[in-house]
Amino acid sequence: MTTERAEPILYLVIPCYNEEEVLPETTKRLTEKLHAMIRAGEIHRESRILYVDDGSRDRTWALISEYSAAIPYVDGVKLAHNRGHQNALLAGLMTAMPLCDCAISMDADLQDDTDAVDRFVEKYKEGCDVVYGVRNKRDKDTVFKRTTAEGYYKLLRLLGVDIVFNHADYRLMSRRALEGLSEYREVNLFLRGIVPLIGFKSDYVYYDRGERFAGASKYPLKKMIALALDGITSFSVKPLRLISNLGILISVLSIFGLLYALISHLLGLTVAGWTAIVASIWLLGGLQMLCLGVVGTYIGKIYSEVKQRPRYLVETHLKPANIRKSEIQEKT
Numbered sequence: 579m580t581t582e583r584a585e586p587i588l589y590l591v592i593p594c595y596n597e598e599e600v601l602p603e604t605t606k607r608l609t610e611k612l613h614a615m616i617r618a619g620e621i622h623r624e625s626r627i628l629y630v631d632d633g634s635r636d637r638t639w640a641l642i643s644e645y646s647a648a649i650p651y652v653d654g655v656k657l658a659h660n661r662g663h664q665n666a667l668l669a670g671l672m673t674a675m676p677l678c679d680c681a682i683s684m685d686a687d688l689q690d691d692t693d694a695v696d697r698f699v700e701k702y703k704e705g706c707d708v709v710y711g712v713r714n715k716r717d718k719d720t721v722f723k724r725t726t727a728e729g730y731y732k733l734l735r736l737l738g739v740d741i742v743f744n745h746a747d748y749r750l751m752s753r754r755a756l757e758g759l760s761e762y763r764e765v766n767l768f769l770r771g772i773v774p775l776i777g778f779k780s781d782y783v784y785y786d787r788g789e790r791f792a793g794a795s796k797y798p799l800k801k802m803i804a805l806a807l808d809g810i811t812s813f814s815v816k817p818l819r820l821i822s823n824l825g826i827l828i829s830v831l832s833i834f835g836l837l838y839a840l841i842s843h844l845l846g847l848t849v850a851g852w853t854a855i856v857a858s859i860w861l862l863g864g865l866q867m868l869c870l871g872v873v874g875t876y877i878g879k880i881y882s883e884v885k886q887r888p889r890y891l892v893e894t895h896l897k898p899a900n901i902r903k904s905e906i907q908e909k910t
């Protein structure tokens with residue numbers, strides 16, 4: 579075991595979008611948590627909370643700067659624009675990568691139980707490079723959210739996407755897992771789909787997810803659906819294969835239809851059948867539209883991938899200077 583595994587520099591990476599209501603409490607709780615862990619010798623004293631301001635329009639950045647100035651444990655990164663949760667998270671993880679031994683990503687609203695942090699770090703010390711936070715049960719969710727979420731995970735599995743059931747973005751990654759992540763250059767980000775592809779030794783930590791203690795969700799249904807679709811279309815080409823299969827099936831069926839029409843014609847029964855014709859026109863039209871839509875989605879993705887636009891731009895990083903102070907001190 580390396581010394582770094584014994585007392586790692588831990589970064590808590592927290593994307594924030596208009597989170598002025600939760601930040602005071604979150605900062606208080608997380609600072610206490612880090613402080614306690616440092617005192618207990620579980621983590622290195624250079625461990626930090628790294629807030630990523632995802633282009634907030636409220637006082638989020640002002641608060642982060644204020645806390646960063648007052649509290650040595652708090653660091654902040656401001657993105658130049660609102661890029662969404664997944665990109666903000668990536669920005670934070672990539673900023674933390676050269677500074678930390680391991681990083682845990684979590685939401686600003688502390689819905690993810692912070693007591694699990696100790697267990698994450700324990701698993702890291704046992705040699706895991708990725709530790710997934712998995713929700714125990716979903717009894718606090720609405721029936722709608724629960725059934726759609728669980729159905730979605732099952733659908734992803736069915737489509738061949740390697741995904742951890744009931745795991746969102748509460749996870750620990752070691753520095754080398756983060757370096758692995760940095761090699762994935764896709765623009766349509768769905769981190770929980772990418773991380774299992776990186777490999778390395780991994781394990782699970784089970785936790786209860788509470789309710790947001792202040793403010794409203796920054797994930798409206800529209801964003802949720804967009805993320806869900808990204809999860810499917812970024813990791814599986816099965817929908818494309820499904821279309822081909824559907825096309826084959828319909829072609830076979832239409833041969834039978836044709837035979838039926840020919841026989842009817844030969845028997846002189848052609849007057850009836852208007853309904854069948856109209857119905858098939860609608861059916862085929864509909865199917866074609868659906869298939870075009872799916873193909874279009876993939877073309878859209880190719881379009882955004884080939885442009886290779888940056889996924890985020892860092893405007894300010896408050897404490898870049900503390901780059902592995904211990905290492906620098908050791909060398910000098």
Ligand code: UDP
Nearest residue numbers: 593594595632662663666685686795796797
């Ligand atoms: N978030 C972000 N950018 C966005 C939307 C959300 O950085 O465009 C952050 C948000 O501040 C929070 C996390 O993503 O820390 C999860 O959002 P939220 O708690 O609102 O989602 P929910 O828990 O309701 O799914």
Ligand code: MG
Nearest residue numbers: 685687689790
């Ligand atoms: Mg939340």
